[in-house]
Amino acid sequence: MIGIVGYGAYLPRYRIKVDEIARQWGYDPDSVKKGLVLHEKTVPGLDEDTITISVEASKKALRRAQIDPKEIGAVYVGSESHPYAVKPTATIVIDALDIGPNVHVASYEFACKAGTEAMYNAYALVKADEMKYAMGIGADTSQGAPGDALEFAASAGGAAFIMGKEKVVAEILYTNSYTSDTPDFWRREGEYYPRHGGRFTGEPAYFKHILGAGMALLEKSKMKPEDFKYAVFHMPNGKFPQTAGRKLGFTKEQLEAGWIAPWMGNTYSGSSPMGLTAILDVAEPGELIFMVSFGSGAGSDGFIFRVTEEITNVRDRAEKLRTMLDNNKKYLTYGEYAKYRRKIIINE
Amino acid sequence: MIPSRYVREIPQRYRLEGGKCLKCGHINFPSRLICPECKSKEFEKTVLQDEGKLLTYTIIRVAAEKFSQETPFAVGIVELNDGVRVTCQIADAEEGDIQIGQRIKLVFRKIQEDGKAGILCYGYKGVIVG
Numbered sequence: 001m002i003g004i005v006g007y008g009a010y011l012p013r014y015r016i017k018v019d020e021i022a023r024q025w026g027y028d029p030d031s032v033k034k035g036l037v038l039h040e041k042t043v044p045g046l047d048e049d050t051i052t053i054s055v056e057a058s059k060k061a062l063r064r065a066q067i068d069p070k071e072i073g074a075v076y077v078g079s080e081s082h083p084y085a086v087k088p089t090a091t092i093v094i095d096a097l098d099i100g101p102n103v104h105v106a107s108y109e110f111a112c113k114a115g116t117e118a119m120y121n122a123y124a125l126v127k128a129d130e131m132k133y134a135m136g137i138g139a140d141t142s143q144g145a146p147g148d149a150l151e152f153a154a155s156a157g158g159a160a161f162i163m164g165k166e167k168v169v170a171e172i173l174y175t176n177s178y179t180s181d182t183p184d185f186w187r188r189e190g191e192y193y194p195r196h197g198g199r200f201t202g203e204p205a206y207f208k209h210i211l212g213a214g215m216a217l218l219e220k221s222k223m224k225p226e227d228f229k230y231a232v233f234h235m236p237n238g239k240f241p242q243t244a245g246r247k248l249g250f251t252k253e254q255l256e257a258g259w260i261a262p263w264m265g266n267t268y269s270g271s272s273p274m275g276l277t278a279i280l281d282v283a284e285p286g287e288l289i290f291m292v293s294f295g296s297g298a299g300s301d302g303f304i305f306r307v308t309e310e311i312t313n314v315r316d317r318a319e320k321l322r323t324m325l326d327n328n329k330k331y332l333t334y335g336e337y338a339k340y341r342r343k344i345i346i347n348e
Numbered sequence: 349m350i351p352s353r354y355v356r357e358i359p360q361r362y363r364l365e366g367g368k369c370l371k372c373g374h375i376n377f378p379s380r381l382i383c384p385e386c387k388s389k390e391f392e393k394t395v396l397q398d399e400g401k402l403l404t405y406t407i408i409r410v411a412a413e414k415f416s417q418e419t420p421f422a423v424g425i426v427e428l429n430d431g432v433r434v435t436c437q438i439a440d441a442e443e444g445d446i447q448i449g450q451r452i453k454l455v456f457r458k459i460q461e462d463g464k465a466g467i468l469c470y471g472y473k474g475v476i477v478g
Contacts, residue, residue: 013440045440046418047457051470055456083468092470096362096456328478330440339417346417348464 008060011157037238041265073131078114113295155265185296213300232258361471367391
């Protein structure tokens with residue numbers, strides 16, 4: 001049996017409400033909230049970035065797995081906000097967690113699906129018997145240009161998953177990836193903020209790839225939507241995953257546990273992985289989970305997990321996602337948010 | 349910060365590694381070559397507990413240039429559960445949030461940036477346990 005042996009998530013305590021951003025730029029807050037199905041989003045502190053988020057999420061994964069960090073043979077971090085352009089994020093993560101130095105690391109980038117790429121490759125290496133454990137992390141301090149629609153959702157957070165063969169909490173039964181050249185959202189080298197194709201990011205990008213990967217995964221597994229207790233899809237806002245789920249044949253109830261975007265925003269590479277941690281926090285042994293990520297550019301990774309008896313032993317060893325999401329919040333004004341996200345030009 | 353110095357300090361800053369004197373048991377943090385209590389030179393690695401209580405703190409309102417964007421911020425002395433006292437910034441907290449005696453957990457945060465193009469320096473900061 002191969003799958004997740006430890007998992008963890010982290011999100012900052014700072015929040016900004018959609019109303020506050022909408023008022024700043026002259027939008028009608030109610031129509032924005034209704035259109036995107038978003039209430040608020042997380043904001044990283046001045047001292048938080050993809051590296052610190054990855055370390056904190058990984059600490060929780062290690063606490064749940066209770067393994068020797070030295071037995072982890074690979075650490076991959078997927079993000080589109082790696083703090084260094086040249087120097088892998090995981091070099092710092094592994095030294096912070098006392099993993100390695102006999103460890104393979106890499107930084108992945110594929111817009112919002114870099115986290116599931118990291119998970120996929122960690123799983124593949126364990127499956128190939130190359131190593132006992134491997135860790136895949138998805139984390140971001142997402143960028144959105146001031147006044148752009150992305151700014152309502154671009155948030156911060158991440159999730160880490162240790163893959164292994166012993167004491168598996170969620171077995172990976174099937175995977176499928178679906179990729180094409182679809183320039184719906186991009187950031188050129190040297191540019192600070194990403195650009196996107198507006199409505200083109202919907203049907204030809206998000207929905208085409210999520211549905212493509214999802215339908216192929218159902219076909220491959222010979223399973224039906226009603227076989228699953230839970231489903232989670234990439235959450236660029238609150239609305240898209242609900243629509244994607246409905247189109248694939250999933251009900252609102254199946255999406256509820258992992259549907260965290262309305263109060264968290266879009267944590268880009270951390271989005272569907274964090275939704276998965278919220279599901280693992282409540283899932284029962286034997287239940288099936290359907291997951292499909294999406295990364296602009298574009299592609300989707302799909303996974304089918306079966307939860308094992310081990311989940312009841314590990315999930316209380318670390319803080320759960322909904323606990324972090326619902327408590328200890330501190331709301332920022334737009335001015336404070338602009339400072340925290342370094343959107344203000346200051347003298348060096 | 350010079351990269352070579354930064355690398356030397358990684359064990360203490362990232363992983364809270366100290367040196368426990370094999371002769372008298374005193375924990376030195378960061379590690380030392382000679383025990384200040386008994387002058388012994390033999391130590392074993394020990395990893396400090398990452399939780400403790402706040403003994404005292406001060407609010408920094410005028411900071412060095414590298415930290416000027418973060419003012420006002422608190423710097424405190426935390427007595428960890430194993431008795432070792434560390435000085436660190438108290439993150440995610442305003443003056444009104446902080447009280448002596450509060451439970452503190454050490455977390456991994458960015459401490460400073462070496463200018464716009466230099467290395468990023470990470471280490472521990474304290475946060476109030478919710």
